[in-house]
Amino acid sequence: MSHKVTIPIGPYHPLQEEPEFYKLVVDGERVVDIDVRIGWNHRGIEKLSESKSFDQSAYLVERICGICSTSHPIAFVNAVEDIDEMEVPERALYIRTITGELERLHSHMLWLGLAGHFLGYNTVFMWAWRYREPILDVLEAISGNRNNYAMMKPGGVRRDIDNSEIPYYKKVINDELLPAVEMFKGAVLDDPVLAARLKGVGVLKHEDAVDYSVLGPTARASGYDIDVRRDEPYAAYDRVDWKVILQYEGDVFAKAVIRILEMFESIKILNQCFDKLPAGPIDCKPKHISPGDGIGHHEAPRGEVIHIVRSDGTNRPVRHKVRAPTFMNFPSFKKTVVGETISDATIILAAIDPCYCCTERLTAIDHKKNNIVCGAERLIHLSQHKTWDLGKSMGFSDSELTKKMGRKIE
Amino acid sequence: MDRSAVIASIKKKFGGKIKRFQEKSSKRVYIDLDRKDIVEFASYVFKDLEARFNTATAVDHPENIEIMYHFNVDRLGLIITLRIYAPKDDCAVESLVPVANAVGWIEREMHELFGVEFKGHPDMKPLLLPDDWPKDKYPMRKEFSLNSQKESSR
Numbered sequence: 001m002s003h004k005v006t007i008p009i010g011p012y013h014p015l016q017e018e019p020e021f022y023k024l025v026v027d028g029e030r031v032v033d034i035d036v037r038i039g040w041n042h043r044g045i046e047k048l049s050e051s052k053s054f055d056q057s058a059y060l061v062e063r064i065c066g067i068c069s070t071s072h073p074i075a076f077v078n079a080v081e082d083i084d085e086m087e088v089p090e091r092a093l094y095i096r097t098i099t100g101e102l103e104r105l106h107s108h109m110l111w112l113g114l115a116g117h118f119l120g121y122n123t124v125f126m127w128a129w130r131y132r133e134p135i136l137d138v139l140e141a142i143s144g145n146r147n148n149y150a151m152m153k154p155g156g157v158r159r160d161i162d163n164s165e166i167p168y169y170k171k172v173i174n175d176e177l178l179p180a181v182e183m184f185k186g187a188v189l190d191d192p193v194l195a196a197r198l199k200g201v202g203v204l205k206h207e208d209a210v211d212y213s214v215l216g217p218t219a220r221a222s223g224y225d226i227d228v229r230r231d232e233p234y235a236a237y238d239r240v241d242w243k244v245i246l247q248y249e250g251d252v253f254a255k256a257v258i259r260i261l262e263m264f265e266s267i268k269i270l271n272q273c274f275d276k277l278p279a280g281p282i283d284c285k286p287k288h289i290s291p292g293d294g295i296g297h298h299e300a301p302r303g304e305v306i307h308i309v310r311s312d313g314t315n316r317p318v319r320h321k322v323r324a325p326t327f328m329n330f331p332s333f334k335k336t337v338v339g340e341t342i343s344d345a346t347i348i349l350a351a352i353d354p355c356y357c358c359t360e361r362l363t364a365i366d367h368k369k370n371n372i373v374c375g376a377e378r379l380i381h382l383s384q385h386k387t388w389d390l391g392k393s394m395g396f397s398d399s400e401l402t403k404k405m406g407r408k409i410e
Numbered sequence: 411m412d413r414s415a416v417i418a419s420i421k422k423k424f425g426g427k428i429k430r431f432q433e434k435s436s437k438r439v440y441i442d443l444d445r446k447d448i449v450e451f452a453s454y455v456f457k458d459l460e461a462r463f464n465t466a467t468a469v470d471h472p473e474n475i476e477i478m479y480h481f482n483v484d485r486l487g488l489i490i491t492l493r494i495y496a497p498k499d500d501c502a503v504e505s506l507v508p509v510a511n512a513v514g515w516i517e518r519e520m521h522e523l524f525g526v527e528f529k530g531h532p533d534m535k536p537l538l539l540p541d542d543w544p545k546d547k548y549p550m551r552k553e554f555s556l557n558s559q560k561e562s563s564r
Contacts, residue, residue: 039538047549047556085435213463213512225484226462232437232487295438295480295489308467308480323465323516331515 002027007342011040022349029341034333049320054080054154054289057317061307064322065355066147067107070099071300072307072322073152078234078296079307080154083289092156092282096235098273099143099151100298101266105177106135107301108259108266111353112184115256118350119197124187131180134172141165156283166274173270181263188256198253202336202348205250212332215325216303217262218352221247221254229299240272252351289315300325302353326355384409413486416459420490423454438489440478445494445503448479453509455481455490463512464489468524470551475501475524479513502527523550 004027011021019040025033045064049057061072074096081088109132116124136146142161143149151157188194204214209222219226227244229237245261247254291313297306303325310319329352336348388409391401402408411419417439421428427450430442443451455461461481469476474495481490496503505528506513517528518537525548528534536543548554 037537039536039540042538044549044556047554051556082435082438210462211511213510226482228482228484231482231484232489293434293438293440293491295491304464306464306480308465308478310469319467319469321465321467327465327515328512331511 031337034337053315062148068300069148070103071298071305074298075296075305075307077152077154079294079309083292083294089281090278091280093236094273094277095157101269102139104301105266106132108263118347134176138169155286160282201252201344203250204336208335214329214332217258218329221258222250223248228297228304240269242269255351440491442493449504452506463510466516468520504529505531
């Protein structure tokens with residue numbers, strides 16, 4: 001007799017990084033069906049973008065996601081530039097490539113750590129995140145920020161790279177990072193326990209990868225040979241030498257292999273970009289966006305991000321569509337999780353490196369009574385309240401705090 | 411098949427059914443069609459030309475909802491966009507899920523945000539909006555104003 005039980009995972013749980021809701025239907029230990037529900041994290045970005053100018057939208061899309069915070073702006077500026085087929089200065093193209101690849105490096109490191117964590121291999125988690133730090137340092141040195149780099153604008157980039165700093169960037173990448181990636185390659189790919197744990201688990205067959213049109217490492221691990229950096233080169237990807245990593249097994253192990261080997265390619269691209277970085281302007285300063293449609297994409301760490309922008313000749317987009325890679329990778333769970341055991345479900349779910357904040361950016365947060373429950377004002381109030389309480393605990397008096405903060409916070 | 415052969419094969423196969431053919435650039439092709447032909451077109455582009463389904467974009471116009479299906483032919487770096495219009499008083503289109511499972515989620519999204527019916531979609535249930543969202547409110551239509559959502563103090 002079969003006993004089907006539904007196990008809810010989420011939508012909110014103290015141990016989940018982001019709100020997500022999986023409904024696993026299990027018979028004994030086997031997963032027989034899965035349903036995913038998203039929509040707990042909506043911010044209405046597409047709608048908001050219609051009320052922002054093209055320059056402002058680049059900032060807005062940067063805030064879709066903290067991990068791929070330069071992937072969305074690159075795709076967006078590509079889309080805007082596609083409307084007029086703008087000629088972007090060479091130096092700007094190289095700087096875009098550098099930012100994009102540094103982001104891929106830190107994102108793959110982050111995934112590697114999380115994957116180790118989900119398997120109970122916390123050493124990998126600690127080490128991977130430790131080596132993610134130097135990459136963030138380089139990003140901070142280049143852009144001023146660890147995340148949300150604010151580098152992209154239609155027509156070019158906003159900040160130049162100081163040529164005299166390049167030796168430092170190269171030193172961090174080649175002396176600190178490269179040996180670490182080598183170490184992970186050995187520690188993960190040659191580890192018999194990890195191989196036993198991950199090989200043959202959560203297989204996505206090639207025909208299913210095509211049917212679900214999955215993207216990025218999820219696709220390339222199933223032998224689906226796509227990478228927009230090579231297929232439709234943008235930025236400076238056609239000016240440097242690198243190769244697309246392919247695996248054919250489609251299991252979780254193959255996805256890990258792809259990500260680790262891609263880090264070597266990213267380092268290769270970065271070194272060439274730093275060496276070849278041409279002199280010249282970084283911005284072609286467009287004054288006007290013509291009416292028309294533009295499609296732009298970028299191979300984000302998780303797969304292709306695509307932005308579709310329609311302009312009517314004013315300074316704002318009429319329509320701005322965003323499609324993040326997780327949106328396409330998610331539905332393939334029906335093929336990878338069903339038939340596996342519950343204990344394997346978490347790592348299979350994690351193997352696509354799902355990013356909810358990217359996938360969900362469509363509607364305003366709403367409540368039964370048509371209210372935004374926790375809006376900006378409330379958040380500011382909470383933050384001021386916390387500062388106030390901290391001040392009190394540090395021994396400041398009410399009047400001192402009122403003077404410092406401008407008013408009394410109740 | 412190279413790029414011109416792909417375009418020629420579409421023109422040859424569908425000839426009269428193409429309402430407008432626009433080669434915006436060497437990497438972007440837009441084809442306008444009647445909405446009743448969309449399944450046939452999409453299935454040719456996806457299965458015979460081995461394009462990848464990328465996504466679909468809906469755009470709100472006063473009388474119509476415009477839907478653009480974007481397909482990537484990755485080996486050529488080409489994006490083929492199939493464009494159809496559905497009038498708002500009869501806002502229904504054949505679902506493309508039988509052609510590719512990849513279309514499932516984006517059709518659900520367009521269904522709730524733009525109010526387009528997809529006939530034959532096997533799993534049409536809320537994806538992004540809450541279950542108790544009012545049936546006649548479509549957040550991505552232009553008449554839906556973000557300012558109508560009051561922010562309460564609590």
